[in-house]
Amino acid sequence: MAEPAALPGFETLRAGLAVSLRGVTKVYDSGVAALGPLDLDVRKGEFVSLLGPSGCGKSTALRLIAGLGAPTSGTVGIAQSTSGTRAGHSIGFVFQEPTLMPWATVRENVRLPLKLSHAQPAGANTRVGEALAQVGLTEFAGAYPRELSGGMKMRASLARALVTDPDILLMDEPFAALDEITRFRLNNDLLALWRNLRKTVIFVTHSVFESVYLSQRVIVMTARPGRIGAEFRIDAPEPRDEDFRTSAGYAGYCRKVSNALAPSYSGQS
Numbered sequence: 001m002a003e004p005a006a007l008p009g010f011e012t013l014r015a016g017l018a019v020s021l022r023g024v025t026k027v028y029d030s031g032v033a034a035l036g037p038l039d040l041d042v043r044k045g046e047f048v049s050l051l052g053p054s055g056c057g058k059s060t061a062l063r064l065i066a067g068l069g070a071p072t073s074g075t076v077g078i079a080q081s082t083s084g085t086r087a088g089h090s091i092g093f094v095f096q097e098p099t100l101m102p103w104a105t106v107r108e109n110v111r112l113p114l115k116l117s118h119a120q121p122a123g124a125n126t127r128v129g130e131a132l133a134q135v136g137l138t139e140f141a142g143a144y145p146r147e148l149s150g151g152m153k154m155r156a157s158l159a160r161a162l163v164t165d166p167d168i169l170l171m172d173e174p175f176a177a178l179d180e181i182t183r184f185r186l187n188n189d190l191l192a193l194w195r196n197l198r199k200t201v202i203f204v205t206h207s208v209f210e211s212v213y214l215s216q217r218v219i220v221m222t223a224r225p226g227r228i229g230a231e232f233r234i235d236a237p238e239p240r241d242e243d244f245r246t247s248a249g250y251a252g253y254c255r256k257v258s259n260a261l262a263p264s265y266s267g268q269s
């Protein structure tokens with residue numbers, strides 16, 4: 001069978017790559033040089049964290065990868081969806097704020113991306129059920145956002161990103177507003193999901209500890225305009241759990257990443 005034609009903006013990438021940024025810069029209309037030049041390759045199925053000081057362009061990088069804006073220069077390459085569906089469906093985005101519709105139930109909130117893509121109702125019901133089960137919210141499908149804790153709202157937001165079965169999950173400080181115990185629990189659940197579903201995850205965080213716990217690779221960005229200052233491969237055994245979180249190896253990685261991050265904060269208070 002002939003290869004499907006590449007979708008516009010979704011270039012053919014080197015085999016095994018999910019995302020490839022080449023010389024990407026972003027200068028906003030205000031004149032702020034937010035990013036780059038940035039060269040970044042992310043392998044299919046890899047879990048990568050972007051870490052860096054406030055305003056260094058992490059969210060900008062995610063938005064460019066998601067196609068929510070164009071780079072000022074350089075190229076953003078995204079692997080074509082393995083499911084052969086529309087290009088936009090290969091990416092799911094989770095924001096720091098859960099941004100749920102307050103007047104709609106969890107089920108309706110999670111269904112929204114399928115509704116927008118005019119998915120068949122029967123298939124949509126199945127997908128919504130699967131996504132809710134993946135995040136442990138089956139029993140709260142009929143609840144309204146006001147009835148949910150912060151952690152549950154974030155689970156609903158994650159289910160909404162998973163409902164289209166995207167190949168790539170972009171997560172922008174998703175757990176930053178949660179208390180530490182809830183955050184640890186969601187870290188573990190996200191890792192379990194990643195192990196089962198093997199999605200490519202690009203995760204933005206301010207937390208050295210979170211980035212080392214979750215990632216196969218931590219990218220430390222410089223102050224604005226953000227570039228790659230250092231990167232670390234986290235070679236820890238899977239599955240990671242509380243033993244890893246309290247291990248000497250984990251503490252050692254955290255120290256190295258913190259040391260690499262420190263220069264980016266010089267001049268900031």
Ligand SMILES: Nc1ncnc2c1ncn2[C@@H]1O[C@H](COP(=O)(O)OP(=O)(O)OP(=O)(O)O)[C@@H](O)[C@H]1O
Pocket residue numbers: 028029030032033034052053054055056057058059060061224
């Ligand atoms: N739409 C926009 N128009 C103009 N400037 C913008 C816009 N979006 C972001 N910026 C600026 O670009 C720079 C990078 O912003 P961005 O949100 O990407 O950084 P960040 O690393 O994600 O920051 P934080 O960690 O605080 O969320 C900042 O100086 C920000 O004020």
